[in-house]
Amino acid sequence: MSLRLGIIGCGLKAASYARSWTAGPVPPQIVAITDTSAASVQRYVGIVTQAGAAAPRVYPDADAMLAAEAGNLDAVYVSTPHAFHQLYAKAALKAGLHVLLEKPMALNAEEAREILAARDAAGKQIVIAYQSSLSPLIAGYRKRFQAGEFGALLSVTGEVWEHWESRYAGNWKQIPELSGGGFICDTGSHLFNAVMQVTGRGYSHVAGRLNSLGRPYELVGGILAEIDGGVPVTLTFCGNTTPGCESTLSLFFEKAILRLDIWGKWAELRQGTNITREIGGEPNDAVLDIFTAVAGGASNPSTAEQSLHLAELWDLIKQSSAEGNVPLVLTTRPEIEQ
Template sequence: MSRLKVAVVGCGGAATGHALALANLADFEIVALVDPSERNLASFRTRVPAVADVPAYDDVEAMYDAGVEVEALTVVTPHTLHHPIVLGAIKRNLHVLCEKPLTCDPAHAREIESAAATAGVTVMVRYQRRFDPAYRYMREVIASGGLGELRSIMVSVGQRWLTNTKGTWRQDPALSGGGMLMDSGSHLADMLLWLVGKPVETVSALVDNAGSPVDINTAATVSFAGGVQGQLHVVGDLATTWMENVAVSGTNGLLRYEADPQHPWRTGRVVHYRDGELVQPVNLPEPPEIHEALLATIRGEAVNEAPPAAGIAVAELSEAIYRSAGQGGARVSVR
């Protein structure tokens, strides 16, 4: 089979991992870079030598006008730009891997889902924890009934986000659509929803901006159908690099997950309490890398494990959290 021709849209720091992965996979070819900043492009070419000679364009329309032969986009732009870029790609029958969040507005995410279904193209959200061995183990245990009746879930994520993003677009609401919750917190909001696997009914939340134009710290209580109670705790002014903890409790067991605070991009450790014993699973099956999963989905060899529906659910939850916080923590319904 021929290699999938991909354009990298947005060439800031977050796009580096995307491009390095694509460059190291034989089934992909990066055919265009898109970014309005010459400085970003120069720095990007230094970080990813494989794209040194790949042509660059100011925006996606310029790339389309140039007649570049492209089959898919990987979108790594500021959050509020995702919707028009992804929708434009779908209208050209292109596949898309979009950084989180898919969109900031639930209605925009629904529009993308509908358009992709009509066009018959793949849109995948880069919720890479869905391809993490430890998280997949937890989901399989929960889905198989290994915890018995699910009762509660607590998800905490923290990052030195306030300091590290100061002066960047991530603290500009017009571009970011929100703060830590909309950024790194989006990954763990997805895990909360993905692990429980039930619709959210109500949300009660408090948000602290910590002097920033956007949210920094968030504490949310999430009630799911069937009575499962969830807690989502997002800390954007953490004093160390990273914090990521999950505890899922059922009538027959408990799952706990913890990431290394100094190495957040490695898979964490999962511990399973069952039948009065503590089990720490090792040598878990290695799932496909997310770009490989994208290609398998495009080729019809696998289902889309991070579809637009995931982006819709996170957008709905995020909107409810902000709405509740705006009402002093009042309990609100997801809509």
């Protein structure tokens, strides 16, 4: 039986997933949807019906949808501005539903802890839709590293860039009250997460520098951090550059150098003179497949604990930058699947 799914937020990411999911071998039953944009709702309904499925029921807001449909759903997918993630995740959990939640899970660690408490009270699952957490390509390299193939991890560097400033001009992503930050909070969070996912380790210390270039949100910056084991990590971010969006994460081991894309689209492994390249692709189908498996009792590769750790990291990066780049210590642990 396919997953009975409700959708809270029908924007571009939700629409992209809908196209992939409805064309899959076991498409979900998209039962009900809600969004503040009539155009987004119309587009989403069109995607579902063009795939040959019945049109989902449309509700004016999430509260109305959950009140009317909780008994007809197994789970909800929340894809709203970041400021509403905590509200809708908690409401869905209270209604007895599993939650697939867009990143970042919350605006700060305090909100993240409230989501964890709601999950525990409900006894349901919550999966955060970070592509790197759900990427079979990245998981495969983590397992090879942990099996000892590459030797000790010595250092990590990474970068991500995008024409984020012009790409999202006028969008809610550039309203900090809705987004929780700017480019580094948004696109940059994928880089923070990818470091954890490919190494299997959390952050222990961090110092950060953020620059807004005169805007009300950060656009460029960098961090110097350590992950567990005392491994140094240097990450840089630029959200106001030439059109495009690319990333590279480089991991230097005793016996290998691994470079990969933070969304799990490609990887290059150098072992001596031997270089191998692998293509993965963003796992649109894997997001739903893994979420469905987790809802059915499988282990969760993208937990709320991991996103609590990232929320604390973001809190400390902002604090470090405001206090002159002082190094700060993290107290949470991500509990990454080994």
